[in-house]
Amino acid sequence: MNSIARHALRFVLLVAAFLLGAQIALLFIHGPEQIALIWPPSGVVFAALVLYGLRWWPFVVVSVLLTHWLLAPVPGVFVPYSIASNVLGGLLGAGYVLRFHPRSVEKLSLTGGFNLLSGGLLMMVLSATIGTIGMLHAGMVPRSDAIASAMRWAMGDLFGIVAVAPALILAMRSMRFGARADPAFAYGNAREKLSWLLAVVIALAAIGWASEHGVTNALGLASLPLALLMWSALRFEPRFTAVANAIFAILVATVAGLGIGGFTAPTSVTDATVLIAFLCVIALTPQVLSAATHENRLGAMRLLHRARTDALTGLPNRDAFEESVRALAGEARGEPMALAYLDLDQFKLVNDILSHQVGDELIRSLSSALQSRIGTHDLIARTGGDEFAILLRHCAAVDAESRAQRLRDAIADFRFASGGHVAATTASVGLVTFVAGDTDFAQLLAKADTACFAAKERGGNRIETVSPGRGAAVEERSAAMRWALRLNDALEHDRFELFCQSIAPLQHLNGEERHFEILLRLRDTETGQFLPPAQFIPAAERFGLGMKLDSHVVDRTLRWFERNPQAAARVGLCSINLCAVSVDDERFLAFLQKRLQKSLLRPRHLCFELTETGALRDLARAQHFIQAVRALGCRFALDDFGTGFCSFGYLRSLDVDYFKIDGSFVREIESSPLALAIVRSIADIGRVMNKQTVAECAETEAIRDCLIELGVDYAQGYAVDEPMPIECYFESKPKAGASTG
Numbered sequence: 001m002n003s004i005a006r007h008a009l010r011f012v013l014l015v016a017a018f019l020l021g022a023q024i025a026l027l028f029i030h031g032p033e034q035i036a037l038i039w040p041p042s043g044v045v046f047a048a049l050v051l052y053g054l055r056w057w058p059f060v061v062v063s064v065l066l067t068h069w070l071l072a073p074v075p076g077v078f079v080p081y082s083i084a085s086n087v088l089g090g091l092l093g094a095g096y097v098l099r100f101h102p103r104s105v106e107k108l109s110l111t112g113g114f115n116l117l118s119g120g121l122l123m124m125v126l127s128a129t130i131g132t133i134g135m136l137h138a139g140m141v142p143r144s145d146a147i148a149s150a151m152r153w154a155m156g157d158l159f160g161i162v163a164v165a166p167a168l169i170l171a172m173r174s175m176r177f178g179a180r181a182d183p184a185f186a187y188g189n190a191r192e193k194l195s196w197l198l199a200v201v202i203a204l205a206a207i208g209w210a211s212e213h214g215v216t217n218a219l220g221l222a223s224l225p226l227a228l229l230m231w232s233a234l235r236f237e238p239r240f241t242a243v244a245n246a247i248f249a250i251l252v253a254t255v256a257g258l259g260i261g262g263f264t265a266p267t268s269v270t271d272a273t274v275l276i277a278f279l280c281v282i283a284l285t286p287q288v289l290s291a292a293t294h295e296n297r298l299g300a301m302r303l304l305h306r307a308r309t310d311a312l313t314g315l316p317n318r319d320a321f322e323e324s325v326r327a328l329a330g331e332a333r334g335e336p337m338a339l340a341y342l343d344l345d346q347f348k349l350v351n352d353i354l355s356h357q358v359g360d361e362l363i364r365s366l367s368s369a370l371q372s373r374i375g376t377h378d379l380i381a382r383t384g385g386d387e388f389a390i391l392l393r394h395c396a397a398v399d400a401e402s403r404a405q406r407l408r409d410a411i412a413d414f415r416f417a418s419g420g421h422v423a424a425t426t427a428s429v430g431l432v433t434f435v436a437g438d439t440d441f442a443q444l445l446a447k448a449d450t451a452c453f454a455a456k457e458r459g460g461n462r463i464e465t466v467s468p469g470r471g472a473a474v475e476e477r478s479a480a481m482r483w484a485l486r487l488n489d490a491l492e493h494d495r496f497e498l499f500c501q502s503i504a505p506l507q508h509l510n511g512e513e514r515h516f517e518i519l520l521r522l523r524d525t526e527t528g529q530f531l532p533p534a535q536f537i538p539a540a541e542r543f544g545l546g547m548k549l550d551s552h553v554v555d556r557t558l559r560w561f562e563r564n565p566q567a568a569a570r571v572g573l574c575s576i577n578l579c580a581v582s583v584d585d586e587r588f589l590a591f592l593q594k595r596l597q598k599s600l601l602r603p604r605h606l607c608f609e610l611t612e613t614g615a616l617r618d619l620a621r622a623q624h625f626i627q628a629v630r631a632l633g634c635r636f637a638l639d640d641f642g643t644g645f646c647s648f649g650y651l652r653s654l655d656v657d658y659f660k661i662d663g664s665f666v667r668e669i670e671s672s673p674l675a676l677a678i679v680r681s682i683a684d685i686g687r688v689m690n691k692q693t694v695a696e697c698a699e700t701e702a703i704r705d706c707l708i709e710l711g712v713d714y715a716q717g718y719a720v721d722e723p724m725p726i727e728c729y730f731e732s733k734p735k736a737g738a739s740t741g
Contacts, residue, residue, distance in 0.1 A: 010052070011059050017044045018063035021164065022071055025156070027254060037276065039156035040250065041067075042127065043164025045086055046120055049094035050105055050165075051172050060087045074138070081134020085127040089157070093123025105169065110291045113166070120161035128154035155276040159249070163283035167246035170239040188235040196236070200228050200244075204251075225252070226282055233290035241290040249283040310382040312360055313367040318389070321381030325391050326441050328379070333437035337393055338400035340407060341430040341448035342370075344386040345460035350423050358418045362425070365416055373410045387452075389445070397433040404431045404463050412461060426461035428452050433465070487536055487545050490522055491552055497521045497530065498556060500729035503575065503694055504720040506708045513572030514730070517609070517716065518557050519723050520549075537579075546579030547588050553577075554592065558599045560726060567730040568600050575607040575637060580617055583610060583625045596632060603633030607657065611640045615654060623653050630655065637694065642678055651689065659686050661712070663697025669706050676706075683711045 021040030045060050064083045068074050074082065097104060097119035104112035132150040135141045141149045188196070203224035225248055232241040308320035316324065329337075344366075351359040363386065370388060374380055379391040392403050411427040430451030432444050447466045455464035490496055499519040520537075521530040540549045553576060561568035582588040596603050608629055615622040615638060626636050637658035642665055661682050668675035679695070686693040695707045698717035707715055724732070 011056075014044065014048050014056070014059045015063045015066065017168070018060070019066060019071065021160065022063075022067045024250060024254065026072055037152070037156060038159040038163075038250070038279075039153075040160045040164045041086070042089075042123065042157040042160035043162075043168060043246075044160070045090040046093055046123055046161055047165040047168035047172065049090045050097050050116070050119070051169055054091055054095055054098070057087050057091060060090060075140065078134050078138035078140060081130055081137065085130035085134065088130060089123040089127030092126050093119040093121075093161075096122055105173065109295050110288065113287065113291050116165070116169070117162070120158070120165065124154050124157040124161060127157050151273055155273055158280055159276050159283070162280045163246050163249035166287055167239075167242040170242045187237055193236060193240070196228065196232060199231075200225060200248075203228060226285075229282075229286040230289060233286040234293055238287075238290045238294050241286055245283055245286050249279055252279060252282065313364055313382050315367055315371075315388075316379070316381040318381060318383040321379060321383065321389055321391075322441055322445070324379055325444075328391070328393070329436040329439075329441065332393075335394065335436045336396045337391060337434055337436055338395040338397075338403070339432045339434070339444050339448045340390040340392060340400075340404045341383075341432075341445070341452040342388040342390070342407065342411070342427045343384075343430075343452050343456060344411070345426045345428055345456065347386040347425055350425065354418060354423055358416075358423060361418065362416045362423050366411060366414060366425075369410050369414050370407060373406055389448070395433070400431055400433045401463060401465055404429050404465075408461070408463060428455035428460045429463040430455060431463055431465045486522075487540055487549070491545075491548060494556075495523060495525070496552065496556065497523060498553075498560060498726040499723040500726050501716060501723040502721050503573070503714045503716045506704070506712055506715050514570050515573045515575075515714070516729065517575040517577070518553065518726075520553055521723075541579050541581060544581070546581040547585050550576075550578050550582045550588060551591055555595060558595060558601055562600045564730070565600060570730065571601060571605045573607050573635065574601065574605055575609055577609045577639065580610065580613075580615075583615075584618060584621055589625065589628055592629070593632060596634075604635070607635040607637055609637040609639040609660065612638050612643055613640070615650075619650060619653060623655075626655060640696075642682055651685070656691065658692050658694055658714075660694040660696055660716075663695075663717075666695045666697045666703060666707070666717075667699065669703055676710075679707075679712070680710050686713070687711065 018041045021044055025037075025039050025041070041063065044063075048056055048059065061083055064086050065079070068079055068082065097116055101112070101115035101119075104115040128150045131153045132141075132146055135149060136143060136146060206224065229241070229245055229248060232244055308317060308323075309315070310317045325339075347359065350362060363382075367380075367382060367388070370380060370390070374390060375393065377393045379393075381389050383389045390407065392400060395403060408427055408429050411425065414424065416423040430448040430453070432448045432451065434444060451464040451466045455462045458464070497520075499521050500514075500516045501519055503515045503517055505515070520533050522536055523530055537549075540546050557574065557576060561571070596606075610622065610626075615626075629636055635657040636655075637660050638654060638656045639660045640662040641659040642662045659682055661679055665675040665678045669679055670676075683693050685691075692713040694714040694716060695703075695712045696716050698704050698707060698715035698719045700719055703717075704715055704719045721732075
């Protein structure tokens with residue numbers, strides 16, 4: 001339908017509504033000199049001009065002329081006044097609303113409703129004034145009845161504005177803007193509405209029957225429809241309530257005005273005013289309640305939307321995504337799906353170098369790019385700072401990786417220009433294939449998250465898939481994560497045990513002083529067996545627990561010697577291993593300085609060990625840390641020395657006291673000429689640099705004798721002694737590494 005035809009149809013419908021309202025109003029009067037008790041056309045005029053604009057005033061002129069021609073003949077001199085009262089009153093009331101409160105029509109609210117009512121009151125006053133003047137001028141009423149006539153006119157208009165206008169505005173607004181779906185909060189369904197209509201019919205029938213049979217206090221039953229309107233206001237859409245309210249109000253007014261159904265027709269201005277005021281209150285109360293309920297529901301919906309939506313991208317957040325996936329998995333049982341978890345690589349660099357604002361813009365733009373690459377039935381959410389989750393629907397396992405690859409490529413190909421810089425990033429993707437209904441969402445997300453981090457640890461910009469027969473890296477990381485949880489629990493409940501293993505001199509004896517390394521053991525809560533560090537130290541370093549573990553070992557060792565001062569007096573040197581992360585963290589150095597101040601064990605009796613590869617990871621930091629530790633009076637050893645054989649050039653930068661020769665060379669010293677040469681070279685370099693050397697993994701007497709010949713200073717291994725609990729260690733006799741025969 002074109003615009004002209006649509007406007008013509010609207011014009012005809014408005015005129016028809018005006019005439020229908022006039023016909024209802026004329027039921028109350030029996031001559032041109034009488035004034036209708038109610039005037040529904042005023043509500044039609046006000047609603048139309050407010051909603052469609054003041055330029056629609058001509059339909060009012062046509063409607064008034066047709067009313068006086070077809071339905072209510074009046075003296076000709078009165079017709080201009082009748083037209084003016086309806087047109088000018090409507091223009092004043094609607095013009096006030098459109099000028100000062102234009103959003104009152106677009107948004108249903110209590111405030112908006114009262115703004116509309118204020119405009120309607122202006123219309124009522126002007127219309128009643130002009131109409132009364134016209135009736136006086138036409139001789140339709142005596143001057144003595146001027147005030148009474150004005151009151152009846154005004155109250156009739158007020159009824160139309162209060163009872164009819166809201167229903168028309170809501171109904172016509174739906175026609176103008178489209179019948180939008182109601183918000184995501186629950187309204188009463190069709191079955192409840194049918195029950196409500198049936199209750200209304202029964203209530204009205206009961207009132208009619210009671211009044212016809214002379215039942216005492218039959219009018220008390222009139223409260224039943226009002227109660228039903230309260231039900232409608234609380235449970236149904238405002239549009240439904242407004243229309244039902246208008247029909248009920250007109251019906252009650254008609255019944256009362258005609259004096260049927262137990263009512264008495266009003267005979268005086270006072271009676272008419274009281275009746276119309278009563279009807280207006282009945283009409284207004286459900287609408288106020290409906291608007292208030294609607295506002296509360298909208299407020300709750302906004303809060304829910306805010307709680308379920310990511311503010312930056314407008315995508316669902318993690319909670320909303322989880323709820324949607326759970327619902328889909330239950331509804332679409334048997335459907336093949338895949339869950340992709342995306343984490344941007346090195347995104348922190350964008351924030352740090354280009355600013356967080358640029359980072360936010362990049363995230364927002366990337367979210368749009370990802371949305372354009374997924375299917376219409378797929379779901380996407382932003383689950384974290386630079387993390388996205390995507391549910392790929394109707395996605396068989398053989399297709400999942402190619403679809404995830406397109407998402408990864410979309411991110412890799414994306415470029416974002418800002419301030420002369422071009423921001424770009426890549427993504428690590430964890431992908432889990434599954435069949436809806438067979439897997440719990442929490443497990444799916446955990447697997448996808450783990451797979452994503454496995455992809456990130458392998459260099460990023462790759463996809464790690466979890467499916468039957470695949471995902472070894474994911475399983476490895478899952479195992480490490482389980483270890484991390486066990487470590488946290490062990491640290492929390494102090495489940496670690498301290499073991500000692502001697503570092504015995506090979507060239508001379510040192511009497512009763514003990515030179516040893518602290519070794520950490522964790523007792524398995526299920527088997528009761530001790531677990532070696534090789535099973536949990538990598539997990540500690542991988543998940544950021546290294547410094548926490550080092551601090552625990554240092555504190556636990558010093559506390560043991562503080563409780564055992566006799567053992568502390570026999571310590572020559574106590575070596576403690578450190579993770580590389582502790583060297584990088586100033587907090588550990590601060591902890592060490594503070595802890596040594598109250599320790600019974602003197603700093604010169606402590607030696608801290610750091611692996612050669614850990615030291616070379618950040619040479620400047622390692623150098624600073626070693627100098628700081630030595631300044632405290634402690635000594636330092638470079639552990640696993642020789643694994644980075646090409647690092648000999650860095651030795652001048654690392655002022656350590658000991659080189660601990662890596663055990664892989666020591667074990668092969670008898671069978672491998674290369675291992676023998678490496679150990680000999682390290683021993684020679686130690687003597688040249690005035691450093692002492694320690695050979696790890698000296699497992700046999702033959703290896704120990706060979707180390708003595710090479711001039712190595714200390715040996716550590718089963719040829720000397722086995723690791724034992726610290727309590728047992730200090731009850732045993734000290735071990736000597738030098739040959740005695």
